[in-house]
Amino acid sequence: MSLYSAIGSAISGLNASQAGLDLVSRNIANSGTPGYTRKTQVVQNNIAGGEGIGVQLLAATRNVDRFLQQQIRTEGAATARLNVYTTFLGRIDTMFGTPESSSSIAGSVTALETRLQALATTPDDPAARQTFLNAASNLASQLNSMTKQIQGMRQEAEQNISAAVSQANTLLKSVADLNNQIAQRQASSLSVADLQDKRDAAINSLSQLMDIKALERDDGTVALFTGGGQLLLDKQAVQLTFDAHLNLDAGSSYNIDASKRTVGTVTLQNGTTSVDLIASGAFRSGSIAGYLEMRDKVLPQAQAQLDELASQLALSLSQETVAGTATSSGAATGYSIDTGALLSGNTIHLTYTDTPAGTKHNVTIVKVTDPSALPLSNMATSDPNDVVIGINFNQPMAGIVADIQAALPASVTVSNPGGTTLSFLDDGAAGTSDVNGVSATVTPTSLADAGTGLPLFVDGTAQRPYSGSFDNPPQITGFAGRIAVNKAVLADDTSLVIYRTSPQTLIGDDTRPNDLLRRLTDGSRLYSASTGIGSATTPFAGSLDSFARRIVSFQSSQAANASSDAQAQQIVSNTLEDKFNSDTGVNIDSEMSNLIMLQNTYAANARVITTISELFQVLLSIGR
Numbered sequence: 063m064s065l066y067s068a069i070g071s072a073i074s075g076l077n078a079s080q081a082g083l084d085l086v087s088r089n090i091a092n093s094g095t096p097g098y099t100r101k102t103q104v105v106q107n108n109i110a111g112g113e114g115i116g117v118q119l120l121a122a123t124r125n126v127d128r129f130l131q132q133q134i135r136t137e138g139a140a141t142a143r144l145n146v147y148t149t150f151l152g153r154i155d156t157m158f159g160t161p162e163s164s165s166s167i168a169g170s171v172t173a174l175e176t177r178l179q180a181l182a183t184t185p186d187d188p189a190a191r192q193t194f195l196n197a198a199s200n201l202a203s204q205l206n207s208m209t210k211q212i213q214g215m216r217q218e219a220e221q222n223i224s225a226a227v228s229q230a231n232t233l234l235k236s237v238a239d240l241n242n243q244i245a246q247r248q249a250s251s252l253s254v255a256d257l258q259d260k261r262d263a264a265i266n267s268l269s270q271l272m273d274i275k276a277l278e279r280d281d282g283t284v285a286l287f288t289g290g291g292q293l294l295l296d297k298q299a300v301q302l303t304f305d306a307h308l309n310l311d312a313g314s315s316y317n318i319d320a321s322k323r324t325v326g327t328v329t330l331q332n333g334t335t336s337v338d339l340i341a342s343g344a345f346r347s348g349s350i351a352g353y354l355e356m357r358d359k360v361l362p363q364a365q366a367q368l369d370e371l372a373s374q375l376a377l378s379l380s381q382e383t384v385a386g387t388a389t390s391s392g393a394a395t396g397y398s399i400d401t402g403a404l405l406s407g408n409t410i411h412l413t414y415t416d417t418p419a420g421t422k423h424n425v426t427i428v429k430v431t432d433p434s435a436l437p438l439s440n441m442a443t444s445d446p447n448d449v450v451i452g453i454n455f456n457q458p459m460a461g462i463v464a465d466i467q468a469a470l471p472a473s474v475t476v477s478n479p480g481g482t483t484l485s486f487l488d489d490g491a492a493g494t495s496d497v498n499g500v501s502a503t504v505t506p507t508s509l510a511d512a513g514t515g516l517p518l519f520v521d522g523t524a525q526r527p528y529s530g531s532f533d534n535p536p537q538i539t540g541f542a543g544r545i546a547v548n549k550a551v552l553a554d555d556t557s558l559v560i561y562r563t564s565p566q567t568l569i570g571d572d573t574r575p576n577d578l579l580r581r582l583t584d585g586s587r588l589y590s591a592s593t594g595i596g597s598a599t600t601p602f603a604g605s606l607d608s609f610a611r612r613i614v615s616f617q618s619s620q621a622a623n624a625s626s627d628a629q630a631q632q633i634v635s636n637t638l639e640d641k642f643n644s645d646t647g648v649n650i651d652s653e654m655s656n657l658i659m660l661q662n663t664y665a666a667n668a669r670v671i672t673t674i675s676e677l678f679q680v681l682l683s684i685g686r
Contacts, residue, residue: 069674075667078117093648097263099124121253134638135269139347141635142270144628146352155621161611168610170201182575191555209543219357224306233268234299241283248282273347288344301331312540367593367613368542376528378581382513386500393490396497402482406431407531413498424448431456432533444588444601505529509557514577
């Protein structure tokens with residue numbers, strides 16, 4: 063090796079040391095920068111003509127565990143979803159209160175029962191009647207307010223989804239731009255490590271919004287997919303859109319059919335291709351998934367609990383059961399029932415027994431006046447042991463009879479003996495079936511002369527009688543937000559006592575108050591499985607007070623479980639991030655060791671150059 067080659071090698075060593083010092087200084091300066099990974103200077107022996115001529119600098123790199131990085135993103139998305147749950151369920155829990163609190167919805171139901179007990183003791187006391195009406199008004203107002211809050215939270219979730227989709231588009235564009243820069247620099251053998259850090263930060267932020275997977279290409283770019291496999295970015299980013307709805311109510315819901323959907327959906331636009339990401343199941347984790355679940359599942363379920371409580375409250379105090387009248391036609395026997403007083407949603411209950419098998423059948427015939435609501439689900443009632451038949455009563459009686467007959471076996475015959483009466487008879491043949499009983503459940507609209515029940519609670523400012531109608535939209539939907547005390551009862555509180563006008567009930571008669579109290583405390587009422595309490599086969603049964611306490615406990619348990627899950631998930635995320643930072647982050651002690659090594663290397667190379675310079679001086683002095 064000549065002196066010229068030696069000095070070239072030494073200079074390349076100085077340059078490598080300088081580059082290394084620059085990299086160490088940048089590592090140390092960014093030791094606390096979020097998302098920054100430790101950079102390593104790469105060098106290799108520079109060979110020419112089969113011999114080394116010094117050191118060659120290559121692009122600085124970083125050492126990142128891709129598998130660990132994907133784990134962090136997956137767990138981070140799960141953490142973001144659970145954080146949404148914790149926030150919303152905590153607010154719901156606060157709104158519902160605690161079972162023992164007098165200000166909770168359960169406490170308000172208990173207060174109504176307490177005031178009714180006092181009224182039953184002194185029905186002639188105007189103060190007792192007014193106190194009870196005040197409790198009823200407070201309960202109705204509380205149900206109205208809670209409904210407003212729930213729908214407000216659904217609207218908030220809708221707005222948060224819209225904001226998250228906008229943020230996702232911004233992040234996808236940023237990743238696409240960084241992809242282009244990285245591909246260009248990598249093709250020119252330039253360092254892309256800092257750009258990769260910046261791109262990873264954008265992808266990490268995106269993973270907080272939705273669960274994503276990243277696939278790295280040979281040219282240094284990455285392709286992004288949703289957890290469900292939909293392409294978000296390859297050479298170009300797709301466009302996500304969200305058609306936010308400005309006003310949501312209890313009837314607003316998601317539907318795959320756009321004509322039936324009354325809330326926003328996230329759509330992926332890729333050229334001429336349009337995909338509904340909610341319908342395709344793209345959002346399985348991340349904050350968007352959390353907001354969607356709040357909007358479409360958790361909050362609607364809380365609303366269903368309030369609606370069921372309001373519905374049972376109104377129906378329990380008002381409904382009357384009318385027994386059928388025994389009738390016969392030749393050898394056929396059975397019962398007849400007058401349907402003239404039935405409101406939409408009221409029912410006819412038929413029981414018949416197959417013989418000789420002895421199998422008993424319970425049939426609930428529901429009056430419907432809107433044919434578009436048919437057919438009714440067998441879950442239209444909470445009784446798991448009945449068969450539900452929805453019948454359009456908005457037609458001539460002949461059509462009603464024909465529709466009912468078509469839904470029943472031939473061994474039970476239906477007829478219209480006249481007016482609005484229906485008769486249910488066995489076929490008169492021995493050994494076939496027997497009609498055991500027929501009754502109707504009726505919602506009275508008057509305050510007196512319709513039984514001891516009282517339409518204390520009505521539907522909305524129009525004071526519509528509440529009968530649980532299934533006509534579109536079902537009356538129960540959002541009823542907790544519309545329930546109100548009957549203005550006629552408020553105007554005449556003696557109707558809490560007087561249930562008959564001829565002969566008129568005495569003001570001191572406790573018959574109606576005691577019957578209303580019995581209805582409120584009846585422990586055999588069944589509640590819809592749509593509330594999340596009980597199931598279709600084993601529905602929750604109990605009094606209104608016990609149901610109110612159950613839904614309060616349910617929400618409290620939901621909030622506590624969400625908080626516990628979020629804390630556990632956060633520990634998992636933190637553990638993974640600590641490991642990632644330990645593996646790829648800047649270690650000051652390690653960098654200081656590198657600094658000393660580079661300092662020595664630089665000094666050694668400088669010494670080589672000094673020595674060669676002295677040798678040149680010797681060579682130059684020989685000829686003097």
